[in-house]
Amino acid sequence: MARAVSQNTKIGYTIAAWLVALLIFFPILYAIITSLKTEQEAIAGFDLIPSFTLESYREVQSQYNYFRPFMNSVIIAIGSTVLALIVAVPAAWAMAFAPTKRTKDILMWMLSTKMMPAVAVLVPIYLIFLKTGLMDTRIGLVIVLMLMNLPIVVWMLYTYFREIPGEILEAARMDGATLGQEIVHVLTPMAVPGIASTLLLNVILAWNEAFWTIQLTTTNAAPLSAFIASFSSPQGLFWAKLSAASVMAIAPILIMGWFSQKQLVRGLTFGAVK
Amino acid sequence: MATRQTQSLARLMRAPAIILLLIWMIVPLAMTLYYSFLNYNLLNPASTSWAGWFNYQYFYTDPAFFEAIWNTLILVLGVLCITVVGGILIALLIDKPIFGQGIVRILVISPFFVMPPVAALIWKNMIMHPSYGVLADVAKFFGLQPVDWFAQFPLFSIIVIVAWQWLPFATLILLTSLQSLDGEQMEAAEMDGASALSRFFYLTLPHMARAITVVILIQTIFLLGVYAEILVTTNGGPGNASTNLTYLIYRAARLNFDIGGAAAGGIIAVILANFVAIFLMRAVGKNLD
Numbered sequence: 001m002a003r004a005v006s007q008n009t010k011i012g013y014t015i016a017a018w019l020v021a022l023l024i025f026f027p028i029l030y031a032i033i034t035s036l037k038t039e040q041e042a043i044a045g046f047d048l049i050p051s052f053t054l055e056s057y058r059e060v061q062s063q064y065n066y067f068r069p070f071m072n073s074v075i076i077a078i079g080s081t082v083l084a085l086i087v088a089v090p091a092a093w094a095m096a097f098a099p100t101k102r103t104k105d106i107l108m109w110m111l112s113t114k115m116m117p118a119v120a121v122l123v124p125i126y127l128i129f130l131k132t133g134l135m136d137t138r139i140g141l142v143i144v145l146m147l148m149n150l151p152i153v154v155w156m157l158y159t160y161f162r163e164i165p166g167e168i169l170e171a172a173r174m175d176g177a178t179l180g181q182e183i184v185h186v187l188t189p190m191a192v193p194g195i196a197s198t199l200l201l202n203v204i205l206a207w208n209e210a211f212w213t214i215q216l217t218t219t220n221a222a223p224l225s226a227f228i229a230s231f232s233s234p235q236g237l238f239w240a241k242l243s244a245a246s247v248m249a250i251a252p253i254l255i256m257g258w259f260s261q262k263q264l265v266r267g268l269t270f271g272a273v274k
Numbered sequence: 275m276a277t278r279q280t281q282s283l284a285r286l287m288r289a290p291a292i293i294l295l296l297i298w299m300i301v302p303l304a305m306t307l308y309y310s311f312l313n314y315n316l317l318n319p320a321s322t323s324w325a326g327w328f329n330y331q332y333f334y335t336d337p338a339f340f341e342a343i344w345n346t347l348i349l350v351l352g353v354l355c356i357t358v359v360g361g362i363l364i365a366l367l368i369d370k371p372i373f374g375q376g377i378v379r380i381l382v383i384s385p386f387f388v389m390p391p392v393a394a395l396i397w398k399n400m401i402m403h404p405s406y407g408v409l410a411d412v413a414k415f416f417g418l419q420p421v422d423w424f425a426q427f428p429l430f431s432i433i434v435i436v437a438w439q440w441l442p443f444a445t446l447i448l449l450t451s452l453q454s455l456d457g458e459q460m461e462a463a464e465m466d467g468a469s470a471l472s473r474f475f476y477l478t479l480p481h482m483a484r485a486i487t488v489v490i491l492i493q494t495i496f497l498l499g500v501y502a503e504i505l506v507t508t509n510g511g512p513g514n515a516s517t518n519l520t521y522l523i524y525r526a527a528r529l530n531f532d533i534g535g536a537a538a539g540g541i542i543a544v545i546l547a548n549f550v551a552i553f554l555m556r557a558v559g560k561n562l563d
Contacts, residue, residue, distance in 0.1 A: 014372040020364055021381035024441065028384055030408065031396045046411035087294060090287035098284035106292065108555055113299045115551035117499055119520045120540035123527050124305035147298040154291055179280075208389040210502035215528070225502070229391035232398075232506035239399055239406070246392040257387035258380050265450045268443070269488050 028250070035243035042239040056244035066245060069227035073249075075138055076213075076223050077206040080145035081199055084153045087146075089195065092157035097166070107158065114151040118211045129216055138221045141213060145206045152205070153198055156267045160194025197263035200256055204264075207253050224249040303544070309537035316531035329538035333526075339539075341514045342522040345429055346546075349436070349518055350497045354490055356437040361444030361489065362482070366474075368445070369452050379449075386442040390502035397435045398424065398507045428508045428516035435503050440496075444489045451485035452478070484557075491554040498547055519543055 022029075034042050035057070036050035060066045095103045125144065134140030164187065172186045210225040217226050228249055231242050257264070313325040333339055368378055385393065401408050402423040410420035423431040455478065463473050501520050504510055510517035510525065517525070523543065527536035 010371050010373070013367065013370040014374070017367050017370070017372045017378050018374070020367060021378040024438070025381040025384055027393075027396050027401055027438070028388065030400055031392075034400060043406045045406075046408055087291045091291035094284035094287035098280050100281075100284075106288070110291075110295055112551060112555060113295050115495055115547050115554070116299065116303070117520070117540075117543045117547045119499065119501070119523045120544045120547075121302035121306055122523065123309055123533050123537045123540060124302040126527065127305075127533070128302075147294060150291060150295060150298075204387060208387070210390040211499065214391075214502060214505065215524075225389045225391055228389070228395065229502060229506050231395060232391070242395060242399065246396060250388050250392055253389075254384055254387045257383065261379070261383060261446060264386075264443075265447055268492060269447060 028254075031243045031246050034240055035247045037240050039238055039240045042243070056240040057248070060241050060245045060248070063241075064227075064245070066227075066248065069222050069224050070248070072138060072217075072221055073207055073223035073225070076141045076145060076221075077203045079138070079142040080149065080206050081153075081202040083142060083146045084150050084202065085157075085195065085199060088150060088153040088157055088198075092154050092161055093191075095154075096158055096161035096164075097169070107155065110151040110154055114148075118148075122215060125212075126215060135216060136218045136220045136222075141216055141221060141223070144212050144216065145209055148209070148212070149202050149205055152267060153202055156198040156201065156263075157194060159266065160198070161191060163194075164190045197260065198267070200260045201263050201267040204253050204257055204260065306537045306540045306544075309533050310541055312534045312537075314533040316533060325534055329534040330541075333535050333538045334542070338514050338517065338522060342517050342519045345514075345516065346498065346518040346520075348429060349433055349500060350494055352430075352433040353437045353440060353497055354493060356433070357440045357444040357493065358486060358489060360437075360441050361448045362486075364441070364445045365448040365452050366478075368449060383442045383446055385438050386440070386446075388439065390439065391506050393439050394435055394503040394506045397431075397438070402431060424508050425512065428512065432500070432503055432507060432516055435507070436497065436500055439503075440493055443493070447485055447489050448482055451482050455481050487557055488554075491550060491557060494550045495547065495554065498543070498550070519546070 033048060033050050036052050036054070037047075038051060038053055038055060041047065041051060095107065129135040129140055134143075168186055168190070169182060172182050177186070207223075208225065210229065213223050213226045214229055217223070222230075228242075228245060231245065310329050311325055311327075312322055313328070314322045364382060368375065368382065372378065388396075399407070404410055404420050404422040404425075407420075409423070413420040421427075460473065460477060463477055468476070499520050500518060501524065504516055504518065504521050508516040510521045514522075519539070520543070523536050523539040526532045526539060
């Protein structure tokens with residue numbers, strides 16, 4: 001039950017909360033502002049009002065061929081997630097609806113593979129990539145990111161599928177539905193929201209991945225995370241352009257993230273906090 | 275009830291995921307273990323030979339190794355302190371009745387979705403830069419000498435950046451937990467004259483204990499692997515001042531081409547991560563009936 005709060009207290013809390021929120025958001029806001037400045041304005045000292053030029057955005061595309069890493073990011077993030085779903089949906093399904101004594105152990109074991117530090121297998125993965133010609137290819141990154149996120153995908157799907165009541169299945173069976181009909185008409189409609197949330201969260205995770213993308217690409221298959229990291233070199237002192245590239249790199253995922261707050265908690269805590 | 279037919283179908287459905295993860299877990303790890311016993315340098319692959327425990331001795335007696343372990347601990351603990359304490363305070367604040375709660379939540383959660391290289395470069399160039407950063411502008415405004423953050427306080431600067439990225443995660447999870455707190459219990463405590471502080475320590479904090487544990491464990495796993503933030507800001511320097519274990523191994527493998535040494539370092543990273551993992555598995559396992 002919400003208790004009655006005096007208007008003054010509410011205003012006080014509101015001001016405090018907005019101050020904190022704006023402080024936390026400030027670096028992102030300032031990057032957006034800087035991306036709309038000219039290069040001279042960008043280093044001319046603190047100023048919150050840009051000249052609203054889109055010059056930097058144009059130059060990032062023309063000088064650095066921004067579109068290529070962007071498309072790499074799209075392909076790698078979506079490709080690895082879809083591939084993981086193809087493998088994980090049947091697995092999570094089986095574990096949720098036909099659990100055995102070992103199901104819990106299998107799930108815990110899958111979780112444990114997620115704990116392996118990436119850097120511990122840097123050497124073998126790097127060498128395998130060199131020798132098989134997967135280095136700097138999109139398919140190579142799709143495979144690695146798919147394997148990396150597979151445990152989270154299985155877990156998320158499992159926690160969603162488990163909430164689908166089993167009685168519905170029994171009722172459908174009683175009415176003479178075959179397994180195929182059961183899946184198409186009864187279970188799929190109930191499973192789609194869970195699959196969609198899982199997809200959303202994993203695209204976000206894959207998009208922002210910045211260890212393997214930097215290790216396993218150079219120019220050809222580099223997604224945005226590797227592309228932006230290359231701006232750290234000293235000659236990259238073009239802040240308006242850096243800001244423009246950054247804003248374009250984070251905008252799509254930021255917007256997706258705003259819609260997936262709930263799924264984020266669930267996915268990243270493996271259902272431990274709901 | 276599952277019939278035998280559905281059981282065998284279920285086995286078939288589980289198999290691909292299990293086999294893939296099994297390969298992903300065993301093959302690279304076995305290779306790392308194998309390489310850790312080799313004298314193997316990519317610059318001179320022809321002279322590869324069996325090294326016995328040499329790589330371990332070499333790697334684990336190097337002063338840089340202890341510095342890296344120390345930096346890893348400081349980085350993890352520093353970020354955990356900031357995010358857990360900050361997360362609790364911010365969650366308590368946002369949970370209060372405020373105007374525009376939805377937008378406040380969106381603003382607070384946003385840094386989590388910023389990819390590490392972007393986050394680090396924004397902080398490096400626009401916030402902490404000694405001549406053009408916002409902090410330098412603030413210092414000048416008060417007539418102070420601007421601080422060269424990455425030269426003078428490299429590890430601290432990285433802690434700030436990483437904490438900024440993870441504060442939203444802690445806040446969001448603690449807020450979720452806070453919202454499931456029983457309001458009537460709170461009201462009863464209030465009527466009985468419990469002060470706001472004692473309500474927090476005797477009701478709110480115990481209720482959030484589980485969520486706090488989960489935040490600490492999950493963040494630790496990710497924080498042990500901090501990499502891109504160091505790469506684009508300090509490159510591990512000056513000296514080894516901001517080199518963590520992940521970065522040290524990366525340097526051995528990719529910059530010194532020392533496959534054997536990097537593999538030996540990788541093995542200790544696995545052991546370190548396992549300590550944390552065991553605790554996390556217990557916390558999560560309890561939730562599976």
